Amino acid sequence: MPLSEHEQRLLDQIERELYAEDPKFASTVRGARFHRPARRRRIQGIALFVVGVALLVVGVMVKALWIAQVPLASVFGFLVMFLGVVLAMMSGRHPAGEARGGRAGVKSKSSFTQRMEERFRQRFEDQ
Template identity: 80%
Template sequence: MPLSEHEQRLLDQIERELYAEDPKFASTVRGARLRRPARRRRIQGIALFIVGVALLVVGVMVKALWVADFPLMSVVGFLAMFFGVVVAIMSGRHPGGAEATKGPAKPKSSFTQRMEERFRQRFEE
């Protein structure tokens, strides 16, 4: 749903004030893109998934690999598939997340205080 003209003007005003207040943060946010997983880790995850599929199929087909009428190799193959997907998807994420890189909190600026006050007024009315 598109913004109304009034909402678009408010958004433009907020953006201008954000650039004026903290240009480094504003440029970081504007240029931020989702991090892509590292190519090597993604390839490793895909390879582990393929090995898992092979183990799953071989474990079901070859009865000699069953342990007490249980396809143990197939279970190992499924786990390899699962961890391969996890490695491929999670390879670009940092363990500490955004909280690990945050520094001490800054005191609120007048712009931030005004925006919070406007937000509170909307819900009180």
């Protein structure tokens, strides 16, 4: 569900305040390091797909790799291609917190929320 204009403005304001107050934390949270594993998996999936295509073609061309009229290298190549496509497609599906699945993501999310609330309270108590 998209945010309303008011909610979007509040979110932008909170983000600006976070950058102003703690730029190191803000850059860590927003940094590209969270996107690297997804990009790496996508590249690995594409590479697997290319290797699978090569195996598929080699398996059809080289009759010595056939066993009982079945091109085993081609079948294996197809499976590698399929795995590569699945890996590439699933790399960007879940954010980092949901990638663990189940309750682990919920616990880390709630502990993060608790830490942020505690920091928020400390700011007002220190003033």
